[in-house]
Amino acid sequence: xxxxxxxxxxxxxxxxxxxxxxxxxxxxxxxxxxxxxxxxxxxxxxxxxxxxxxxxxxxxxxxxxxxxxxxxxxxxxxxxxxxxxxxxxxxxxxxxxxxxxxxxxxxxxxxxxxxxxxxxxxxxxxxxxxxxxxxxxxxxxxxxxxxxxxxxxxxxxxxxxxxxxxxxxxxxxxxxxxxxxxxxxxxxxxxxxxxxxxxxxxxxxxxxxxxxxxxxxxxxxxxxxxxxxxxxxxxxxxxxxxxxxxxxxxxxxxxxxxxxxxxxxxxxxxxxxxxxxxxxxxxxxxxxxxxxxxxxxxxxxxxxxxxxxxxxxxxxxxxxxxxxxxxxxxxxxxxxxxxxxxxxxxxxxxxxxx
Numbered sequence: 001x002x003x004x005x006x007x008x009x010x011x012x013x014x015x016x017x018x019x020x021x022x023x024x025x026x027x028x029x030x031x032x033x034x035x036x037x038x039x040x041x042x043x044x045x046x047x048x049x050x051x052x053x054x055x056x057x058x059x060x061x062x063x064x065x066x067x068x069x070x071x072x073x074x075x076x077x078x079x080x081x082x083x084x085x086x087x088x089x090x091x092x093x094x095x096x097x098x099x100x101x102x103x104x105x106x107x108x109x110x111x112x113x114x115x116x117x118x119x120x121x122x123x124x125x126x127x128x129x130x131x132x133x134x135x136x137x138x139x140x141x142x143x144x145x146x147x148x149x150x151x152x153x154x155x156x157x158x159x160x161x162x163x164x165x166x167x168x169x170x171x172x173x174x175x176x177x178x179x180x181x182x183x184x185x186x187x188x189x190x191x192x193x194x195x196x197x198x199x200x201x202x203x204x205x206x207x208x209x210x211x212x213x214x215x216x217x218x219x220x221x222x223x224x225x226x227x228x229x230x231x232x233x234x235x236x237x238x239x240x241x242x243x244x245x246x247x248x249x250x251x252x253x254x255x256x257x258x259x260x261x262x263x264x265x266x267x268x269x270x271x272x273x274x275x276x277x278x279x280x281x282x283x284x285x286x287x288x289x290x291x292x293x294x295x296x297x298x299x300x301x302x303x304x305x306x307x308x309x310x311x312x313x314x315x316x317x318x319x320x321x322x323x324x325x326x327x328x329x330x331x332x333x334x335x336x337x338x339x340x341x342x343x344x345x346x347x348x349x350x351x352x353x354x
Contacts, residue, residue, distance in 0.1 A: 001016055001017045002138030003020065003049075003051030003052070003137075003138050003139050003140055004138050004139060004140045004141075004198055005138075006018070006020045006051060006140075007020045007022075007051050007052060007140035007198070007199075007324065008140060008198060008199075008240075009322070010287055010322035010323065010324050011199065011240040011242075011262055011263055011287050011322060011324075012240065012262075012322070013287070013320060013321050013322050014322070015353050016353060017352070017353060018348065018351045018352045018353055019313060019316065019317060019323055019324065019325050019347060019351030019353070020051045020052075020140075020324045020325065021048070021049075021050055021051055021324070021325045021326075021344065021347055021348075021351075022050050022051055022052040022289065022324055022325070022326050023044070023045075023048070023050050023326055023327060023330070023331055024326075024327075024329070024330035024331065025044045025045070025330065025331045026091065026092060026330060026331065026332050026333060027090050027091040027092075028088075028090040028091065028092035028332070028333045029044070029331050029332060029333045029335065030043065030044055031090055031333075032333040032336075032337070033336075033337040033340075036336060036337035036338065037337050037338070038337050044331075044340075048340070048341075048344050051139060051140055052139065052140045052141075052142060052201075053130070053134045053139045053140070053141050053142070054141075054142050054143075054144040054201055055127055055130065055131065055141065055142070055143055055144060055190075055195070055197070056144045056145070057121075057122075057143060057144065057145050057183065057186040057187065057190070058080065058121040058122070058186065059115065059145055059146065059147075059151060059179060059182040059183050059186060060079075060080040060081040060082075060154075061080065061081055061082050061101060061111060061114045061115065061155075062080060062114055062118075062121060063078070063079070063080050063081070063082045063101070064080075065077060065078065065079050065080055066078050068084070073088060073089060074086055074087065074088055074089065075087055075089055076098070081101065081154040081155070082100065082101025082102075082154075082155075083097065083099070083100055083101070083154050084097075084098040084099035084100075085097050085098055086098060092332075092333065097157070097158075100154070100155060100156055100157040100160070101155060102155045102156045103156070103160075105168075105171055108155070108156070108171070108174075108175065112175075112178055115178050115179070115181075115182045116182070116185070117182060117185030117186050117188070117189055119189050119193075121186070122186075122189065122190075124193060127190070127195060128195070131195060131196070135196075140198045140199060141196070141197050141198050141199075142197060142198065142199045142200055142201040142239075142242065143187055143190065143197045143199075143200045143201070143234075143239070144200070144201040144202070144203070145183045145186070145187075145200075145201075145202055145203075145230075146202070146203045146204070147176075147179050147180060147183055147202050147204055147226065147227065147230055148176055148179060148180075148202075148204045148223050148226060148227060149161070149176075149204055149205070149206055149213070149214075149223060150203055150204045150205050151179045151204075152172070152175045152176060152179065155175065156175075158213075162213065162214065165214050165218050165222065166218075169218075169221065169222050172222050173222050173225075173226075176222065176223055176225075176226040177225075177226050177229075179226065180226035180227075180229040180230050181229075183230050184229065184230060184233045187200075187233065187234075191237070197237070197239055198239065199234075199239045199240045199241065199242065199262075200230075200234040200239045200240075200241045200242065201241075201242045201244065202227075202230065202241065202242070202243050202244065203244045204227075204243060204244070204245055205244075205245050205246045205247065206219070206245045206247065206249055206252060207245060207246065207247025207248050207249045207252065207271065208246075208247040208248070208271065209247060209248060209268075209270065209271040209272065210248065210271075210272075211247070211248050211250075211251055212247075212248075212249065212251060212252050213247070216251055216252055216254075216255055219252060219255050220255055220258075224255060224258065224259050227259040227260075227261075228259050228260055231259055231260035231261060232260065235260065240262035240263065240287075241260065241261050241262050241263070242261070242262065242263040242264075242265055242289065243256060243261040243263070243264055243265065244265045244266060245264070245265075245266075246266065246268060246271070246329065247268060247271045248268065248271040248272045248273050249264065249267075249273070250272075250273060250274070250277070250278070253278065253281075253282055253286075254282075257282065257285055257286055261286065262286065262287060263286065263287040263288065263289055263322075263324070264278075264286060264287075264288055264289070265288075265289035265290045265324075265326060266289065266290035266291075266326060266327070266328050266329050266330075267288060267289070267290040267291035267328055268290075268328045268329055269291060269292070269293035269295075269328045270293065270294075270295070270328060270329075273291065273328070275288065275290075275291030275312060275315050275316065276315050278291075279315055279316070279318060279319040279321075282321070283318075283319035283320055283321045284320050284321060285321060286321045287319075287321045287322035287323065287324065288316060288319060288321065288322070288323055288324075289323070289324035289325075289326045290324075290326040290327065290328050290329075291312055291315075291316070291326075291328055292308060292309060292312045292325065292326065292327050292328055293308050293327075293328055294327040294328055294329060294330070294331065294332065294335070296308035296309075297309075297327065297331070297335045297339065297340070297343060298332075298334040298335045298336070298339065302339070302342070305339065305342070305343065306346065309343060309346050309347060309350070310346070310350050312325075313325065313347065313350050313351050317351065317353065325347050325351060
């Protein structure tokens with residue numbers, strides 16, 4: 001099977017020839033691996049032949065990014081969302097958030113018209129070139145976007161958004177709906193120009209280690225309708241939709257299924273997510289991607305890695321909803337190139353479907 005066929009079967013609750021593999025790699029990891037044996041001009045995705053590729057759409061405010069300050073190790077930038085942040089030069093961890101573009105509802109009213117679909121936001125030649133290369137390689141190509149909570153905290157800041165969820169839900173809904181409208185509009189621009197996708201990938205971090213960042217009721221009343229709007233558009237194109245969320249999303253899963261998501265990723269073990277529980281409770285209805293404790297991948301004893309990988313493969317392969325192999329977030333530089341090579345070899349051997 002090609003990657004496109006393999007991933008499509010997993011997402012549609014059908015049995016592929018083996019468990020598909022996808023992964024996210026830190027920039028610092030890639031830099032380290034080039035010193036450990038990864039060919040200099042080859043990305044980890046290409047070297048390990050991971051099976052999903054993403055074309056991101058720009059649903060930011062569209063500000064011109066600018067560098068504000070630089071030191072030997074860090075850089076302070078204001079990005080296209082208008083977020084001021086300090087980051088490591090090699091992006092070895094999450095950035096420090098320093099400021100946001102919107103401080104009040106009045107300021108939101110002044111800038112929200114920037115959120116309009118615009119073909120000038122897209123490098124069409126680059127998109128066509130990448131899609132043609134990936135299509136030739138047989139990859140599963142997703143349209144990718146940042147909706148909902150994730151997009152909205154980038155406008156007003158996480159603390160202000162959580163306060164507004166409790167105190168001013170109408171404003172929150174307005175911001176969520178504007179994002180959904182923007183994503184659907186930008187997606188339609190791609191379709192109008194003949195860009196073909198196999199699925200959609202949405203990044204929306206809804207939880208932390210102890211559970212959701214807001215109540216399931218707040219999700220249902222405020223965010224679910226805009227999630228559903230994007231999902232319904234994608235389903236109308238016959239695209240299965242993958243939702244990435246960090247943290248422990250377990251109590252939100254019934255509502256995420258009501259929103260129509262076809263696959264949940266990354267299922268953080270570090271936050272208490274139990275892949276076995278999810279498969280038992282919801283495996284008939286949804287595909288799972290992830291749930292592999294990345295800490296075991298860089299454990300000193302390789303046997304710990306082998307146990308984690310094979311155990312999670314067994315659990316995932318038993319799910320009638322399908323399973324795609326992925327760490328429970330992403331691969332940090334503590335995982336050596338040699339060790340990750342061993343992981344992929346193990347998945348390809350142990351993950352063969354009967």
